[in-house]
Amino acid sequence: MTPDSPEFERALTGPGPAPVPIGLADRISAAAVWDYKVRRFTRRAAWAGASFAAVIAVWFALPPAERTPRPDTGGPPMAMVIDPFREADTALASLSRSATDRVTSSAPVLPVSASIFPSPEPVTAGPSVSGFPETARAAFEPVTATASRAVGRFFQDLGSATGATRGGS
Amino acid sequence: MPPTDAELVRGCLTGDSTAVRALVERYQGDVFGLCVRMLRHAHDAEDACQEVFLRVFRSLKRWDNARPFRPWVLGIAVNRCRTRLSRLGNRPTLVEDLADAPAREPPRGDESEVAAAIRVAVDELRDDYKAVFVLFHEQGRSYEEIAEAIDRPVGTIKTWLHRARALILDRLKKLDLVSEATPP
Numbered sequence: 001m002t003p004d005s006p007e008f009e010r011a012l013t014g015p016g017p018a019p020v021p022i023g024l025a026d027r028i029s030a031a032a033v034w035d036y037k038v039r040r041f042t043r044r045a046a047w048a049g050a051s052f053a054a055v056i057a058v059w060f061a062l063p064p065a066e067r068t069p070r071p072d073t074g075g076p077p078m079a080m081v082i083d084p085f086r087e088a089d090t091a092l093a094s095l096s097r098s099a100t101d102r103v104t105s106s107a108p109v110l111p112v113s114a115s116i117f118p119s120p121e122p123v124t125a126g127p128s129v130s131g132f133p134e135t136a137r138a139a140f141e142p143v144t145a146t147a148s149r150a151v152g153r154f155f156q157d158l159g160s161a162t163g164a165t166r167g168g169s
Numbered sequence: 170m171p172p173t174d175a176e177l178v179r180g181c182l183t184g185d186s187t188a189v190r191a192l193v194e195r196y197q198g199d200v201f202g203l204c205v206r207m208l209r210h211a212h213d214a215e216d217a218c219q220e221v222f223l224r225v226f227r228s229l230k231r232w233d234n235a236r237p238f239r240p241w242v243l244g245i246a247v248n249r250c251r252t253r254l255s256r257l258g259n260r261p262t263l264v265e266d267l268a269d270a271p272a273r274e275p276p277r278g279d280e281s282e283v284a285a286a287i288r289v290a291v292d293e294l295r296d297d298y299k300a301v302f303v304l305f306h307e308q309g310r311s312y313e314e315i316a317e318a319i320d321r322p323v324g325t326i327k328t329w330l331h332r333a334r335a336l337i338l339d340r341l342k343k344l345d346l347v348s349e350a351t352p353p
Contacts, residue, residue: 002338004331004334008334008338008347011283011284011287012287012302012306012334012337013306018201018202018205018206018211018214020197020198020201021201021211021215024197024201024215024218025190025193025194025197027215027219028193028197028218028219028222029186029189029190029193031219031222031223032189032193032222032223032226033184033186033189035223035226035227036184036189036226037184039227040184
């Protein structure tokens with residue numbers, strides 16, 4: 001008999017593979033599915049951790065002045081209602097006071113200038129009556145006694161008016 | 170029509186438990202039979218079989234679908250069995266004690282005695298020879314499939330198989346189970 005003889009070949013041929021234990025496929029399948037889920041979770045967690053670490057690294061790599069968040073200037077435009085009165089009011093309010101005063105203050109009707117109204121000239125006093133001659137003074141008598149007579153008449157009328165008021169009441 | 174290996178692999182890559190189950194049922198016989206013969210212990214073979222399939226599922230992305238799937242799986246199984254055997258080393262274990270159990274069984278005739286002697290002789294083979302012998306004689310794989318699984322040329326596989334047969338025959342001759350005068 002030789003190692004390659006057919007008789008020895010038949011003797012070497014066994015009953016075939018060993019029978020598979022019952023439930024082995026269930027156990028292996030469950031282990032494989034569990035392993036798949038664990039590896040997927042681990043892979044995702046690793047990705048998340050790496051991303052977070054990268055963000056932190058970039059954050060600390062930036063200079064401190066640029067870390068403050070900027071105001072959001074983007075985003076979709078907001079709907080606006082065009083109101084001309086409101087716009088005018090807003091525009092006026094945004095101007096400086098010196099600019100608005102020129103518009104809102106009333107304009108002068110006439111230009112005020114000191115040169116238009118000249119200061120009055122002084123009136124020179126006339127010559128006194130006492131200085132006149134006796135003959136001339138007599139001629140001015142009706143004129144000179146006018147003031148004293150007017151005052152006397154005034155007090156006379158005042159007294160008559162007071163007495164009439166008392167009698168009437 | 171049953172799904173092809175490539176279709177099952179695509180299902181496994183998407184986490185389809187049905188595809189996983191189908192793939193395990195399709196190849197568990199080959200893998201478990203190889204593990205039992207290599208490790209000589211049923212419980213160790215079950216653990217090794219589970220490890221083999223876990224490694225298969227973890228490595229599915231690296232499988233070239235232009236190549237057959239069975240030799241690829243058997244190659245992973247052979248490597249896992251080698252690793253477990255090298256981890257066990259030469260320390261005396263219960264596995265080695267149980268390996269001699271079939272030889273102590275009462276013979277049920279000449280054929281049974283020869284079969285038991287052959288089994289013991291196969292267990293004592295080198296790991297490479299044993300893997301080639303089991304794949305060829307017990308699982309009926311071709312030289313090409315074995316070469317694909319072991320990752321060796323076909324000529325090397327034929328040489329290893331011839332040496333394995335010679336070693337087994339020497340053992341049978343020492344046990345006087347075969348004689349030189351037996352006609353071919």
